[in-house]
Structure formats: structure tokens, C-alpha cells
Amino acid sequence: MSVLLQQLANGVIQGALIALIALGYTMVYGIIQLINFAHGEVFMVASYGGLATFTLLPDDLKKSPAVALPLMFVGGIVVAVLVAVIMERFAYRPLRNAPRLAPLITALGVSVFLQEAVRVWYPNATSNLPYPKVFPEGGLTLGSVNIAWTGVLLVGLSVGLSIILQTYINKSRMGRAMRATAQDPDTAKLMGVNPDRVIVLTFIFGAVLAGVAGVMFGGYLNNINIDMGFQNGIFAFTAAVLGGVGSIRGAVIGAFIIGLIKTLAGQYMPGGTQYDYVWIFVVLILVLVFRPQGLFGEPERVRA
Amino acid sequence: MSTSTVSTPATTTPVEKRSALAPLGKPFAAAGGVLGIVAALLPWVTFSLNDGNWPDKSTLQFFDAPFAVTGFRWHVLLLGVLILVAAFAPTPSKGRVVRALGWGLTLVSFVNVAYITVKGGGLGAITALDGATAFGGIVGLVAGVLAILAGYGIGIEPVGEWKFKVSTPVAYLVLLVSFAAVLYAVAAMLTTGGVGTSNPYSGAIFLSFLGFAAGVLGALSGVGFIRWLSALSEQHRVFSVIVLAACALLLPFTEAGNEYWMTVAANIGIYAATAIGLNIVVGLAGLLDLGYVAFMGIGALVAANFSGAATAHFGITLPFPVAAAAAAIVAGIFGAIVGSPTLRVRGDYLAIVTLAFGEIFTRSAQNNIGGITNGSNAIPGIPPLSLFGNEFNKSITLGAVKLPAGVLYYILIVLLVAATMAVFANLKFSRIGRAWIAIREDEDAARAMGIRTGKMKILAFLIGATLAGLAGAVFAHKNGTVSYESFKFLESVTLLAAVILGGMGSIPGAVLGAALLFVLPEKLRDFEDYRLMIFGLALILIMRFRPVGLIPDAHRRAEMIERADENAEEAHVEAKKA
Numbered sequence: 063m064s065v066l067l068q069q070l071a072n073g074v075i076q077g078a079l080i081a082l083i084a085l086g087y088t089m090v091y092g093i094i095q096l097i098n099f100a101h102g103e104v105f106m107v108a109s110y111g112g113l114a115t116f117t118l119l120p121d122d123l124k125k126s127p128a129v130a131l132p133l134m135f136v137g138g139i140v141v142a143v144l145v146a147v148i149m150e151r152f153a154y155r156p157l158r159n160a161p162r163l164a165p166l167i168t169a170l171g172v173s174v175f176l177q178e179a180v181r182v183w184y185p186n187a188t189s190n191l192p193y194p195k196v197f198p199e200g201g202l203t204l205g206s207v208n209i210a211w212t213g214v215l216l217v218g219l220s221v222g223l224s225i226i227l228q229t230y231i232n233k234s235r236m237g238r239a240m241r242a243t244a245q246d247p248d249t250a251k252l253m254g255v256n257p258d259r260v261i262v263l264t265f266i267f268g269a270v271l272a273g274v275a276g277v278m279f280g281g282y283l284n285n286i287n288i289d290m291g292f293q294n295g296i297f298a299f300t301a302a303v304l305g306g307v308g309s310i311r312g313a314v315i316g317a318f319i320i321g322l323i324k325t326l327a328g329q330y331m332p333g334g335t336q337y338d339y340v341w342i343f344v345v346l347i348l349v350l351v352f353r354p355q356g357l358f359g360e361p362e363r364v365r366a
Numbered sequence: 367m368s369t370s371t372v373s374t375p376a377t378t379t380p381v382e383k384r385s386a387l388a389p390l391g392k393p394f395a396a397a398g399g400v401l402g403i404v405a406a407l408l409p410w411v412t413f414s415l416n417d418g419n420w421p422d423k424s425t426l427q428f429f430d431a432p433f434a435v436t437g438f439r440w441h442v443l444l445l446g447v448l449i450l451v452a453a454f455a456p457t458p459s460k461g462r463v464v465r466a467l468g469w470g471l472t473l474v475s476f477v478n479v480a481y482i483t484v485k486g487g488g489l490g491a492i493t494a495l496d497g498a499t500a501f502g503g504i505v506g507l508v509a510g511v512l513a514i515l516a517g518y519g520i521g522i523e524p525v526g527e528w529k530f531k532v533s534t535p536v537a538y539l540v541l542l543v544s545f546a547a548v549l550y551a552v553a554a555m556l557t558t559g560g561v562g563t564s565n566p567y568s569g570a571i572f573l574s575f576l577g578f579a580a581g582v583l584g585a586l587s588g589v590g591f592i593r594w595l596s597a598l599s600e601q602h603r604v605f606s607v608i609v610l611a612a613c614a615l616l617l618p619f620t621e622a623g624n625e626y627w628m629t630v631a632a633n634i635g636i637y638a639a640t641a642i643g644l645n646i647v648v649g650l651a652g653l654l655d656l657g658y659v660a661f662m663g664i665g666a667l668v669a670a671n672f673s674g675a676a677t678a679h680f681g682i683t684l685p686f687p688v689a690a691a692a693a694a695i696v697a698g699i700f701g702a703i704v705g706s707p708t709l710r711v712r713g714d715y716l717a718i719v720t721l722a723f724g725e726i727f728t729r730s731a732q733n734n735i736g737g738i739t740n741g742s743n744a745i746p747g748i749p750p751l752s753l754f755g756n757e758f759n760k761s762i763t764l765g766a767v768k769l770p771a772g773v774l775y776y777i778l779i780v781l782l783v784a785a786t787m788a789v790f791a792n793l794k795f796s797r798i799g800r801a802w803i804a805i806r807e808d809e810d811a812a813r814a815m816g817i818r819t820g821k822m823k824i825l826a827f828l829i830g831a832t833l834a835g836l837a838g839a840v841f842a843h844k845n846g847t848v849s850y851e852s853f854k855f856l857e858s859v860t861l862l863a864a865v866i867l868g869g870m871g872s873i874p875g876a877v878l879g880a881a882l883l884f885v886l887p888e889k890l891r892d893f894e895d896y897r898l899m900i901f902g903l904a905l906i907l908i909m910r911f912r913p914v915g916l917i918p919d920a921h922r923r924a925e926m927i928e929r930a931d932e933n934a935e936e937a938h939v940e941a942k943k944a
Contacts, residue, residue: 166714170859
């Protein structure tokens with residue numbers, strides 16, 4: 063029983079991390095129907111951006127977490143946003159009207175490029191890099207279940223930011239423009255919405271969340287490596303599909319489900335943690351085959 | 367929406383915009399051509415580099431060996447002359463040709479200048495230093511840029527169209543000469559800059575050669591020759607395949623006939639065969655498969671387990687043809703399974719399903735599922751193939767000629783590629799192929815026309831996977847080791863890139879794409895670290911600037927160009943409204 067509870071807690075934390083990334087996938091897909099494969103790498107780059115920020119700080123600031131930690135978040139987010147904006151402007155925007163395969167392959171190219179760029183240019187990026195210990199240490203003990211403070215922080219940030227995002231999209235003027243563009247870009251344009259601005263903004267929102275996720279990933283697991291982007295990106299994409307691509311609420315709930323599947327399958331399914339990855343893909347395939355619109359998505363429009 | 371009839375692009379092209387460069391076209395071309403010739407005769411570097419003289423004598427001793435194909439100054443001279451000829455002879459689509467040649471000149475000059483500058487430690491190496499002057503590189507760059515501008519000045523017209531027909535013997539002759547030229551170019555490409563790491567400048571020499579080849583190919587394509595040739599070879603399909611196979615079999619007798627290049631060429635062949643299989647799924651049926659290399663992995667694993675290797679799971683040793691057939695069948699069955707979601711899933715979602723299957727394969731193989739993959743220890747010691755007592759990895763003597771080691775593998779793989787090509791070509795022009803193309807264009811319309819779309823899509827996956835499984839079986843014996851590491855996501859992306867780079871749905875395209883993507887890393891060992899980064903960047907750039915690929919399929923090209931024109935017209939109308 064205590065094992066189950068512990069795994070449930072771990073699953074929720076994993077889910078919170080995945081949710082932050084999944085929101086970027088779901089928003090971009092909702093607006094321009096692009097599976098932005100490179101989004102996982104934006105998350106990875108943000109993690110390295112946070113680490114680089116810490117490395118560049120003067121020694122006395124490194125010792126005070128109250129200053130260092132927010133600066134790391136800022137550094138990670140700035141790097142992620144820069145990468146995302148450049149990527150949108152120079153890789154995706156020229157292909158807005160191209161056949162659907164083209165942007166998808168471009169996204170694969172961007173993903174390979176970003177991963178390699180970090181591997182070649184970041185010092186020692188070929189091995190796991192330790193993340194600085196500026197995060198609150200220790201944790202919360204509830205009965206037999208231990209939850210690290212970083213885990214609590216991660217869940218709090220994830221849920222908080224997704225609520226803010228949801229509110230922004232539902233209530234603000236720009237949010238309305240985003241929804242309009244997602245529904246019908248041409249009509250939205252006629253109503254005075256500038257699609258380029260809306261799309262860039264979508265990428266920026268996704269990158270900010272990925273930036274937070276990147277830094278928190280380092281804080282929670284203490285290690286980062288260049289493969290983290292691809293793996294977590296796939297998990298996040300699965301979550302977005304499970305929840306229904308385009309739906310904010312769906313992505314978050316899907317992410318928690320994926321997190322739970324990962325930890326519970328690792329504990330209870332045959333093969334253990336070596337196969338937890340496989341179960342996520344099995345779920346992905348089953349969802350796509352039997353409920354392609356996901357849990358909260360609208361039924362798929364027929365596309366040529 | 368495009369229709370299936372191929373209309374001539376010329377009729378739909380909107381009015382050409384006159385460029386501000388227009389009056390400067392001819393003068394610029396003349397200047398570019400002359401300067402190109404001058405550049406070829408000027409010295410390029412002021413001193414000997416650390417690793418010896420810059421290739422083919424960077425001083426005026428160039429005429430020692432003027433006809434060496436690898437000499438970059440010979441290339442510069444040729445490009446300069448061609449620019450003059452193209453600009454002042456009645457050339458179809460003149461602007462396009464001059465622009466392509468200009469790009470070739472620029473690339474050749476840039477590669478050489480950049481390398482000399484970096485290796486020589488500064489701009490002194492290419493300007494004036496210690497009394498020596500060497501302005502060849504800078505003049506070459508200027509000439510190249512002038513020629514590109516001249517191309518725009520003359521005007522970029524649609525690719526020239528050659529309407530005249532030729533009799534069969536003449537067509538055969540043209541094809542024979544063209545394919546022999548291709549063979550010569552391939553051998554030159556492989557041997558340029560020496561084998562492996564023997565020459566310190568090999569990477570740069572190769573890149574320079576590639577720049578030259580790109581310029582010449584661009585010019586040939588601009589003038590309409592490539593399109594005419596591909597139409598001709600499609601007309602005389604059987605003859606072309608035979609000549610092409612014969613040319614490929616002659617490669618061991620050229621400069622490239624050594625063990626190193628036989629091995630590399632055999633590896634390229636294996637990936638080319640796999641890429642052709644993928645081309646059926648992606649190029650013909652339009653189903654994006656991101657986990658395709660898994661089928662090759664399955665084939666390799668099956669063959670490895672029946673090969674009699676020490677760590678094979680089954681104690682049975684099957685003769686290679688039987689094992690290969692088993693590998694193909696098992697891979698085909700998995701192909702059908704992976705393809706079955708296509709009944710319900712479309713487009714991007716299907717790509718994700720195939721990606722998921724691919725990842726499941728990698729993860730399972732890594733964890734030694736069922737004891738058949740041997741996990742991260744791989745299955746080593748797979749015996750090489752042998753025929754009449756000749757082991758395939760040893761050299762053989764044929765009469766008086768001693769052929770390099772690995773030549774038998776090379777021949778086997780050439781036959782494999784020829785077979786997959788034949789399968790692909792026959793399918794493409796059959797009822798099934800037309801059904802696939804119809805599905806690719808518009809699935810609902812295809813269904814309305816009575817095509818059983820579900821069955822057809824699964825068939826595409828099945829056949830593609832079978833071919834990959836066969837290639838995998840050869841791969842297992844050729845390399846002697848099968849590890850899950852060779853069948854990861856990145857390999858799938860590389861194969862996909864090969865198909866796209868070459869041109870989707872086109873057979874020579876898939877081979878060319880595979881060759882480029884697998885030769886480049888061999889050639890560019892200097893840039894080993896940047897290999898994948900360049901690869902990622904290349905994917906982005908291809909999609910941006912030439913999404914149809916290097917050798918586009920005629921049908922698909924028509925479709926893309928029409929669509930582009932439609933878009934242009936729409937933009938035009940919108941601009942008028944505003």
C-alpha cells in the first residue's frame with residue numbers, strides 16, 4: 063500500500079512536469095496544426111540555459127538560493143523563448159502554406175539541430191551534467207510517503223501556470239484572438255486579428271512553460287542530459303493527444319494520466335521500469351486508434 | 367486541388383516580374399565568366415599550408431595536370447567558360463542556367479577560400495603576404511556572385527522543355543552515354559580527395575567537388591536536359607534499369623575499386639534498398655512512417671538468429687536465401703500490423719503511431735525481449751556469406767583481374783537494389799500504384815472511385831516492410847553484428863531524409879539521397895562533430911527551398927508547381943484588392 067501511494071505521488075509529479083511541456087504542443091497544434099517535434103528540445107535547451115545562467119553568476123550570488131533560483135528561471139525562459147521565436151520565424155513561417163508533410167519534417171530537422179548544437183557547443187554536454195543545489199532541500203513526509211519540496215513546487219507551478227493560461231485564453235482579448243485563429247484563420251484575419259502575432263505569441267507561451275519545466279526538471283532530478291528533450295517531448299506529445307490536441311485542460315489531465323501510467327507500469331507491469339516507456343506508447347497507439355480526438359478534443363474534422 | 371492530368375507549367379505562370387538588374391544581365395554574365403577564367407589562372411594561396419601544398423598546385427603550375435577531375439581550378443575554369451557559353455549562345459531558360467553555374471562557382475571558390483583562410487591562419491593566405499600575392503579565391507568569389515546576379519538580371523524563366531522526340535537507337539545511345547557519365551561522376555565523387563583519412567584536405571576537396579557538381583547539375587536541370595532524360599528513361603524503362611545495373615557492376619573496375627569504397631558502397635546500397643522500400647510507403651501512398659528502420663531491424667534480427675552465430679537464440683542454421691525469405695516475411699507481417707491503424711488514423715497522427723511502434727521496437731530490443739536480441743551486447747559473430755567456397759568478404763581473382771575484398775557483397779547488394787527498384791517501378795505503374803497515388807492525393811475521392819483504401823494502405827506498409835526486412839538480412843551478414851543501436855529513431859529520420867532529399871516517389875532520387883546521406887559522413891570526417899547538426903540544418907533548408915527533392919517525380923512536380931502557382935495567383939489577387 064505504501065509503495066502504491068509513493069508511486070502515485072511520483073506519478074503526479076512526473077505528470078506535472080509533462081503537463082508544462084504538453085501545453086506547448088497542444089497550443090501550437092491547436093493554432094497551426096503543426097506537431098512541433100522540436101518543442102521537446104526547447105525544453106532541453108531551457109534546462110541548459112538555466113544551468114548556464116547559474117554558472118555565469120558571481121560566486122557570492124551562487125550561495126544565496128533566493129537570488130540564484132529566480133535568475134535561473136529567467137535565464138532558462140529567456141533562452142527557450144529566443145529559440146522558439148527564431149524557430150518560428152525562420153523554419154516554420156515560410157512553410158505556412160506548404161503541404162502538411164513539409165513543416166513536420168522541418169520540425170524533425172530543428173529537433174536534431176538543437177540537440178546537436180547543445181551537444182557540440184555546451185561544455186561537457188556529452189555526459190550527464192549535475193544541476194546546482196539551489197532548490198529547497200528535503201521534503202514532506204505524509205505517513206510513509208516522501209515528497210521532495212521540488213516535487214511540491216513542480217506540481218504547484220504546473221497547476222498554477224495552466225490555470226493562468228486557461229484564464230488568459232478564455233478571458234483576454236489576445237486569448238480570444240488566439241481561439242479565433244485556431245477556429246478559422248481566414249475569418250480571424252478579416253476580423254482584424256494579425257495571425258503572425260498570434261502564432262508567435264503561442265510559441266512564446268509554450269516556450270515560457272517549457273522554460274519553467276526545463277529548470278524544474280534539473281532541480282527535481284539533479285541531472286540533465288541532451289536526451290531529455292526527445293524523451294519528455296514524446297511523453298508530452300502523448301499527453302496532449304490523450305487529452306485532445308488543442309485543449310488546455312485536456313493536456314494537463316492527459317499529462318497526469320501519462321505520469322501515473324509511467325510510474326505505475328514501472329512498478330506493477332511485467333518488465334518493470336525498463337518497459338515503462340513501452341506502455342506509454344501502447345496507450346498512445348490505443349488512444350489514436352480508438353479515440354483520435356482524445357478525451358476532451360472535438361471530433362476530428364475530415365482533412366484531405 | 368490538383369488533377370491527375372499533367373499540365374505544362376508554362377501556361378499557368380504569372381507574368382514575370384522585371385528585375386532592376388535586367389539591363390545588367392548580359393554584362394554581368396560576361397564579367398563573371400571572364401573573371402572565372404582569370405581566377406582559374408591566378409594563384410590561390412600565398413604559401414604552402416602546414417599539411418603540404420594545397421591540392422593540385424595552388425601556384426601557376428596548374429597546367430601540369432589540367433585534366434585531373436579533382437582539380438578545383440579546372441572546375442573554376444570550366445564554370446567560367448560555361449557561363450560565357452550559356453550567356454551568349456541561344457540557351458533555353460538562360461537566367462536559370464547562368465544562376466546555377468554562378469552558384470557552382472561561388473561554392474567552389476567559397477569552400478577553397480574558407481579552408482585556406484582557416485588553415486592558413488588569416489586573410490594573408492588569400493591576399494598578399496611576404497611579397498607573394500594570391501587573389502584567385504577572391505576573384506573567383508566575385509565572379510560567382512556576378513554570375514548569380516546576372517542570372518536574375520536575365521530573368522528566371524520556367525525550366526526549358528524539350529519537345530523533340532528521338533528514335534529508339536538514338537535514345538539508347540543517349541541513355542548509355544548519360545549513365546556512363548553518371549558512373550564516372552560517382553567514381554570521381556567517391557575517390558575525390560583520396561580514401562578515408564589518407565589526405566589531410568580530403569573533406570575540403572570533396573566539398574569543393576560537390577559545389578562544382580551542384581552547379582553543373584543545376585545548369586543541366588535548368589536547361590531542361592534532366593527532365594528530358596528522365597522522361598526518356600521512363601519511356602525505355604527496362605533498358606535503363608539494365609544499363610544502370612551494368613554501370614553499377616562496373617564500379618569495382620574504376621578508381622573506386624578498392625576494399626574501402628566497396629564496403630562503403632555496399633552500405634549505401636543497403637540503405638538505398640531500404641529507402642526505396644520507404645519510398646513506397648511515403649512517396650507513393652503518402653503515409654508518413656517515422657519508425658521504418660524497425661522493419662530493417664526485425665529482418666536483421668531474424669537473419670542473425672538463424673545464422674549460426676554463437677549467441678543466436680535458435681540452434682538452427684538456415685541457408686541464407688531461406689533466412690532472408692524468413693526475415694522478409696516476418697518484417698512484412700510486422701509491417702501489416704503497424705499499418706493496421708491506418709484504417710482509422712490519418713496524417714500526422716499516423717506518423718506518431720509509426721513513431722510509437724518504432725520506439726517500442728527499440729526499447730524491446732534494448733531489453734532483450736524474449737532473449738532474441740541479446741540487448742546491448744548485440745549479436746556478434748554472424749558468419750559472412752559464401753558462394754562456391756568464396757567468402758563474400760575476401761577478395762577474388764577473376765581471370766587476370768584481382769577484384770578487391772568485399773566486391774561480392776557489393777555485387778549482391780547491387781542486385782538487391784536493382785530488384786527493389788524493379789518492384790518499385792512495376793508497382794508504381796500498376797493498378798496498385800495508381801491506387802496509392804490516388805490515396806495520396808485525396809483519400810475520400812479515391813474511396814469514392816471504388817478503391818479499397820484500407821486494404822491498399824496496409825499493402826503499402828506490408829510491401830515496404832518486406833523490402834526493408836530483406837535489406838536487413840543482408841545487413842546482418844555484411845556487418846557481422848546486429849545491435850539495436852543501428853535501428854534507432856535517428857536512422858528512421860535519416861532514411862526519410864534520403865527519400866525526401868532525392869525526391870518523393872522517384873526511384874533514382876531515393877538512391878541518390880541515400881548515397882549523399884551516407885557518403886557525406888565518410889567524406890567529412892574533419893567535420894565529424896558537426897555531422898548531425900549539418901544534417902538537421904539540411905532538412906530545414908531542403909523543405910524551405912526545394913521541397914520536391916533533387917530528382918522529383920514528374921507527377922509530383924507538376925502537382926507542387928501548380929499548387930505554388932495557385933498560391934502565387936491568390937497572393938497576386940489579394941495584393942490587387944489591398
